[in-house]
Amino acid sequence: xxxxxxxxxxxxxxxxxxxxxxxxxxxxxxxxxxxxxxxxxxxxxxxxxxxxxxxxxxxxxxxxxxxxxxxxxxxxxxxxxxxxxxxxxxxxxxxxxxxxxxxxxxxxxxxxxxx
Amino acid sequence: xxxxxxxxxxxxxxxxxxxxxxxxxxxxxxxxxxxxxxxxxxxxxxxxxxxxxxxxxxxxxxxxxxxxxxxxxxxxxxxxxxxxxxxxxxxxxxxxxxxxxxxxxxxxxx
Numbered sequence: 001x002x003x004x005x006x007x008x009x010x011x012x013x014x015x016x017x018x019x020x021x022x023x024x025x026x027x028x029x030x031x032x033x034x035x036x037x038x039x040x041x042x043x044x045x046x047x048x049x050x051x052x053x054x055x056x057x058x059x060x061x062x063x064x065x066x067x068x069x070x071x072x073x074x075x076x077x078x079x080x081x082x083x084x085x086x087x088x089x090x091x092x093x094x095x096x097x098x099x100x101x102x103x104x105x106x107x108x109x110x111x112x113x114x115x
Numbered sequence: 116x117x118x119x120x121x122x123x124x125x126x127x128x129x130x131x132x133x134x135x136x137x138x139x140x141x142x143x144x145x146x147x148x149x150x151x152x153x154x155x156x157x158x159x160x161x162x163x164x165x166x167x168x169x170x171x172x173x174x175x176x177x178x179x180x181x182x183x184x185x186x187x188x189x190x191x192x193x194x195x196x197x198x199x200x201x202x203x204x205x206x207x208x209x210x211x212x213x214x215x216x217x218x219x220x221x222x223x224x225x
Contacts, residue, residue: 004158031211033212033213035215040217041217042200042202042215042216042217042218043159043213043215044215045212045213045214045215048211048212050211055211056211056212091158091159093158093159098211098212099208099211100147100149100164100206100207100208100210101147101164103161103164104159104161104213105160105161106157106158106159106160107158108156108157108158109157109158
């Protein structure tokens with residue numbers, strides 16, 4: 001079956017621009033997570049949704065970052081006024097729930113480069 | 116959050132078993148031990164998890180020390196495709212998200 005997909009796979013933008021990154025989770029998965037991964041580091045949690053609502057956004061670095069999941073399926077991560085330090089791979093994951101007994105399925109990521 | 120300690124990198128020969136160690140001396144009674152791995156240019160993928168007893172699945176085995184302060188991920192016969200970063204993670208039964216460390220980069224030598 002189809003896994004988690006993310007678009008675009010690569011995004012190059014200029015400092016100060018606005019970007020949107022999209023995540024299509026596995027059908028039926030209620031939980032959706034966003035992570036950010038810098039070179040040589042493990043993924044860093046940003047935000048997760050249970051259904052349509054953001055259940056935990058404690059990992060968002062500042063108010064330039066925002067995410068939505070209006071219909072409880074597709075999610076969009078939005079970054080305003082991008083900075084060079086935002087360059088990273090942005091990973092999305094989905095799961096049937098949030099229990100630690102349930103595995104998370106990750107997408108291939110979107111590589112964001114801010115020039 | 117309880118933390119884990121893993122070696123930065125390890126090497127192993129192809130077709131030999133690999134034992135990846137993880138220390139978690141501050142583990143609590145409700146922490147599950149999870150392993151994920153990340154192949155080059157891919158997102159992480161689930162490998163295995165356990166609580167107290169050793170676990171086996173098609174990908175690997177998880178050996179958990181009796182005091183639960185350490186565990187070992189065992190790949191029984193490594194292939195070149197197993198070259199990846201392996202993350203050992205603790206998740207409390209109440210945890211709703213994964214906190215990744217830096218993991219162990221496993222190199223497989225042909």
